[in-house]
Amino acid sequence: MINSEFDLINQFIAPPAFKRADVSVGIGDDCAVLDIPAGMQLAVSMDTLVEGRHFAVGAAPEDLGHKTLAVNLSDLAAMGASPAWVTLSLTMPSSDIDWLCRFMAGFSLLAKQHEVQLIGGDTTKGPLSITVQAHGFVDPQHYLRRNSAKPGDLIYVTGTLGDAGLALLAQQGLFVEQQYLASIRKRLDRPTPRVEQGKQLARIASAAIDLSDGLASDLQHVVLASNCGATIHVDNLPCSEAVRTYVKETGDWSLPASSGDDYELCFTVPDNRQAEFEALLPDFGCQANWIGTIERQSGIRWFDAHGDVIDPGCGYDHFRQ
Amino acid sequence: MINSEFDLINQFIAPPAFKRADVSVGIGDDCAVLDIPAGMQLAVSMDTLVEGRHFAVGAAPEDLGHKTLAVNLSDLAAMGASPAWVTLSLTMPSSDIDWLCRFMAGFSLLAKQHEVQLIGGDTTKGPLSITVQAHGFVDPQHYLRRNSAKPGDLIYVTGTLGDAGLALLAQQGLFVEQQYLASIRKRLDRPTPRVEQGKQLARIASAAIDLSDGLASDLQHVVLASNCGATIHVDNLPCSEAVRTYVKETGDWSLPASSGDDYELCFTVPDNRQAEFEALLPDFGCQANWIGTIERQSGIRWFDAHGDVIDPGCGYDHFRQ
Numbered sequence: 001m002i003n004s005e006f007d008l009i010n011q012f013i014a015p016p017a018f019k020r021a022d023v024s025v026g027i028g029d030d031c032a033v034l035d036i037p038a039g040m041q042l043a044v045s046m047d048t049l050v051e052g053r054h055f056a057v058g059a060a061p062e063d064l065g066h067k068t069l070a071v072n073l074s075d076l077a078a079m080g081a082s083p084a085w086v087t088l089s090l091t092m093p094s095s096d097i098d099w100l101c102r103f104m105a106g107f108s109l110l111a112k113q114h115e116v117q118l119i120g121g122d123t124t125k126g127p128l129s130i131t132v133q134a135h136g137f138v139d140p141q142h143y144l145r146r147n148s149a150k151p152g153d154l155i156y157v158t159g160t161l162g163d164a165g166l167a168l169l170a171q172q173g174l175f176v177e178q179q180y181l182a183s184i185r186k187r188l189d190r191p192t193p194r195v196e197q198g199k200q201l202a203r204i205a206s207a208a209i210d211l212s213d214g215l216a217s218d219l220q221h222v223v224l225a226s227n228c229g230a231t232i233h234v235d236n237l238p239c240s241e242a243v244r245t246y247v248k249e250t251g252d253w254s255l256p257a258s259s260g261d262d263y264e265l266c267f268t269v270p271d272n273r274q275a276e277f278e279a280l281l282p283d284f285g286c287q288a289n290w291i292g293t294i295e296r297q298s299g300i301r302w303f304d305a306h307g308d309v310i311d312p313g314c315g316y317d318h319f320r321q
Numbered sequence: 322m323i324n325s326e327f328d329l330i331n332q333f334i335a336p337p338a339f340k341r342a343d344v345s346v347g348i349g350d351d352c353a354v355l356d357i358p359a360g361m362q363l364a365v366s367m368d369t370l371v372e373g374r375h376f377a378v379g380a381a382p383e384d385l386g387h388k389t390l391a392v393n394l395s396d397l398a399a400m401g402a403s404p405a406w407v408t409l410s411l412t413m414p415s416s417d418i419d420w421l422c423r424f425m426a427g428f429s430l431l432a433k434q435h436e437v438q439l440i441g442g443d444t445t446k447g448p449l450s451i452t453v454q455a456h457g458f459v460d461p462q463h464y465l466r467r468n469s470a471k472p473g474d475l476i477y478v479t480g481t482l483g484d485a486g487l488a489l490l491a492q493q494g495l496f497v498e499q500q501y502l503a504s505i506r507k508r509l510d511r512p513t514p515r516v517e518q519g520k521q522l523a524r525i526a527s528a529a530i531d532l533s534d535g536l537a538s539d540l541q542h543v544v545l546a547s548n549c550g551a552t553i554h555v556d557n558l559p560c561s562e563a564v565r566t567y568v569k570e571t572g573d574w575s576l577p578a579s580s581g582d583d584y585e586l587c588f589t590v591p592d593n594r595q596a597e598f599e600a601l602l603p604d605f606g607c608q609a610n611w612i613g614t615i616e617r618q619s620g621i622r623w624f625d626a627h628g629d630v631i632d633p634g635c636g637y638d639h640f641r642q
Contacts, residue, residue: 122369146351
């Protein structure tokens with residue numbers, strides 16, 4: 001009977017929340033068949049979220065639907081790609097239609113917002129796990145790599161850093177003022193993929209990555225791939241009031257510097273294009289702040305407001321007696 | 322430490338077994354970036370295999386590597402697509418390098434054979450589960466759908482049917498003669514995706530599907546989508562000696578008619594193109610047998626050699642006392 005139950009599930013997944021003209025065959029045949037615009041290349045990214053590892057047992061299904069799509073759109077954003085299609089493989093312990101409808105509501109809302117069509121996938125029975133592949137288009141002359149930062153390039157990040165990390169700490173028992181809880185929780189559960197920003201950056205940034213594992217770890221990928229290093233001024237790390245309060249009280253920079261799950265973009269701009277880039281900011285759609293500079297010397301050096309080198313990597317022990 | 326273990330894993334996955342010129346960016350950035358040949362469309366298919374459901378606990382990793390790729394290539398074959406790239410999301414309970422190397426050996430051997438490049442994916446910790454997405458190219462004028470069979474079309478299948486089902490029964494305790502065990506086991510564990518046959522059929526067949534769930538179930542998808550029905554002559558179902566022996570001894574047609582996991586193609590040919598199709602057979606690469614005819618009347622009717630209607634769907638009870 002499982003099969004027919006899962007057939008039923010497909011009825012709740014298959015109706016597209018957004019329909020695109022470039023989909024010749026969508027869900028319902030052996031393959032989807034798709035048109036790539038002339039002169040464009042295809043960009044693809046796949047991410048899996050596993051219950052108990054990437055999200056808590058009992059997480060709200062609407063949030064999960066949003067987040068599994070968002071983390072993949074964030075990878076497209078980091079290449080400067082325009083999102084087009086997604087596939088979804090959903091492994092569920094049982095055919096829970098209520099859970100599924102709520103999951104698809106979160107997924108579909110974000111899909112519609114980015115004009116993305118769900119074109120295929122799989123539904124299987126097993127421990128809860130969700131795999132999404134996102135497909136987008138890039139201009140072959142203008143897409144963003146990790147390996148193309150150059151010494152002298154200015155390093156920027158979108159939005160604010162450390163909110164998702166603070167929400168995780170709050171879940172683990174850290175006291176966070178009531179007024180901040182809803183906003184940081186939303187940043188953890190419903191991250192905003194910086195798709196429009198990535199598209200604008202495609203013609204001007206020299207390199208980009210999305211911040212899934214935290215700035216320290218993700219910027220490390222950029223400087224290693226680009227065969228260079230970086231200097232970061234922690235005082236410039238853009239923080240929400242919640243995170244700023246935390247840093248002030250603890251002296252601990254690890255939240256904005258190295259906690260994950262923010263899904264902001266970190267990107268580099270050649271110094272001779274800084275004015276051109278900053279002219280974009282009024283219509284950029286979110287804040288983008290200068291945080292440091294790419295340098296010839298390998299490694300990442302973190303400086304505080306006094307010009308002293310600090311190590312922001314090791315988080316403060318919040319639960320020390 | 323899990324992260325660094327899984328970083329290690331990526332070292333065993335990332336080196337491509339086959340490199341393609343149409344891959345601008347492969348594994349190692351936020352997205353892969355890919356070229357679609359001018360005038361072609363993209364065909365994509367995603368399948369997930371879960372331990373304990375799609376394969377037994379303790380299954381040989383080489384077989385799993387082969388099979389997860391094969392089932393996806395089989396979907397491309399059913400559209401008449403030329404395979405190009407695959408992504409792989411591997412969720413494993415621990416970073417077992419020996420298991421992984423053996424898995425990748427099976428995966429890579431088949432990838433090389435079909436000139437397919439692994440271009441991305443994800444590695445996560447969790448209950449064993451494998452998701453693959455296959456990407457191929459189709460000519461917009463000539464690809465194979467499920468919904469385009471017409472009354473009068475001749476129905477064919479590639480290869481032989483029921484071998485994988487017999488291997489499963491043997492695993493469950495059914496006595497099968499020793500001389501047959503290796504060959505049927507291979508059909509279950511290392512199915513052959515009919516990629517070259519699918520490409521040849523793209524210009525001549527009117528509809529196609531791959532047989533993952535069994536002929537009865539998969540042909541049902543074709544006739545429903547095509548708004549027609551079918552007549553099948555069970556005596557014409559192509560069987561290996563092992564399955565023929567089984568049918569002879571039990572009188573049970575359910576193995577060739579409705580057991581799954583064979584990954585053969587079932588396809589329809591307009592009757593005025595039969596001669597043209599049969600002229601392909603000497604170089605087709607495998608046998609292809611006529612098994613019945615598409616008809617206006619809905620449903621599938623199964624006839625035995627005496628012209629009597631039979632129901633081949635309900636398997637023989639092998640373990641009846």
